[in-house]
Amino acid sequence: MSRGARALLARALERRAPLREGGRTTAFRWLNGAADAVPGITLDLFGDVGVLSIYDAQDPAPLADAAMELAPLRALYLKARPREAGTLGGEERAARAPAAPLRGPAIDSVDVREQGLVFRIRPGEGLAVGLYLDMREARGWVRTHARGRALLNCFAYTGAFGIAARAGGAARAVDVDLSRRSLAWGEENARLNGQSPPPTDRLAGDVFEWLRRLARREERFEAVVLDPPGFARGKAGTFSASRDWPGLVERTAPLVARDGWLLAACNVAALSGRKFEAALAEGVRRAGRTAEEVARPDASPLDFPVPRGEEPPLKVRVLRLGVLTSRR
Numbered sequence: 001m002s003r004g005a006r007a008l009l010a011r012a013l014e015r016r017a018p019l020r021e022g023g024r025t026t027a028f029r030w031l032n033g034a035a036d037a038v039p040g041i042t043l044d045l046f047g048d049v050g051v052l053s054i055y056d057a058q059d060p061a062p063l064a065d066a067a068m069e070l071a072p073l074r075a076l077y078l079k080a081r082p083r084e085a086g087t088l089g090g091e092e093r094a095a096r097a098p099a100a101p102l103r104g105p106a107i108d109s110v111d112v113r114e115q116g117l118v119f120r121i122r123p124g125e126g127l128a129v130g131l132y133l134d135m136r137e138a139r140g141w142v143r144t145h146a147r148g149r150a151l152l153n154c155f156a157y158t159g160a161f162g163i164a165a166r167a168g169g170a171a172r173a174v175d176v177d178l179s180r181r182s183l184a185w186g187e188e189n190a191r192l193n194g195q196s197p198p199p200t201d202r203l204a205g206d207v208f209e210w211l212r213r214l215a216r217r218e219e220r221f222e223a224v225v226l227d228p229p230g231f232a233r234g235k236a237g238t239f240s241a242s243r244d245w246p247g248l249v250e251r252t253a254p255l256v257a258r259d260g261w262l263l264a265a266c267n268v269a270a271l272s273g274r275k276f277e278a279a280l281a282e283g284v285r286r287a288g289r290t291a292e293e294v295a296r297p298d299a300s301p302l303d304f305p306v307p308r309g310e311e312p313p314l315k316v317r318v319l320r321l322g323v324l325t326s327r328r
Helices: 003-015 017-023 061-070 090-096 133-145 160-167 180-192 207-216 241-255 273-286
Strands: 027-032 041-046 049-054 075-080 110-114 117-121 150-154 172-177 202-204 221-226 231-234 237-240 256-266 291-295 315-321
Touching (some): 003 027, 027 110, 027 133, 041 061, 049 061, 117 160, 133 221, 150 160, 160 172, 160 180, 241 256, 241 273, 256 273, 273 315
Parallel strands (some): 049 075, 150 221, 172 202
Antiparallel strands (some): 027 041, 231 237, 256 315
């Protein structure tokens, strides 16, 4: 075992000590690439299970061995991540995310806490294991501001935003996702938190199609979350964060009630914060609405530090949408 790897991991763990106080959060990023002196590598901790991700051809053994002993961990899984996961075929995805752990016995699932809420992680499922840790602050913001509101959670994955909203007193939280399996996973997560949303609040299918259906029904929501993948394919076509944000916001804005808020998140590093904000503004303009930015619940700098002089890859903007304006 490399002494250097152990020392590096120990320093990084100490910097994240505030996240671990009180036991309300047991999932966080232990190493975040170059900001933690390991370019091209991240390490996520889910309770006593680690997920080590490498973005370049590197030997994961020294960090894996050190993490197993230092934490200590029951198991550690390896993900060989591409720069753009949305373009991968099924076989390549499976090859990049082996179901068998790199270290320790196979773990079917592990339940973790995030600010007191419980989420089920499946570390051997693939590249995505059930919870995106960089969105913790955004979920916390939603929980704090959801009381009495109806929330539409687009690209819901395993339903974490809906769970946070219900925990914060939301009147309703509707999850929309293309994957029925992800929605079933979200239902499982809801039960872990003592929640029992009706089946009608789980909408399986293409998000863009559901946006059209909900608009035809003239449904309105006081809160909407848009957290799409950087690239996705659906029946209605493809979505690319680099070009399609204006159209997504244009389609979503009619569903946002007057003075309701829209939380938009993008984790594509190639799209700068300035360009992301311009894309959101263009979508709002096309929809004939007004918008005021009210929050930026970006990734926590405690476990998602950024190298000096660089912009964080994750950009989260909360916009309050005003009354409809006249179109020209």
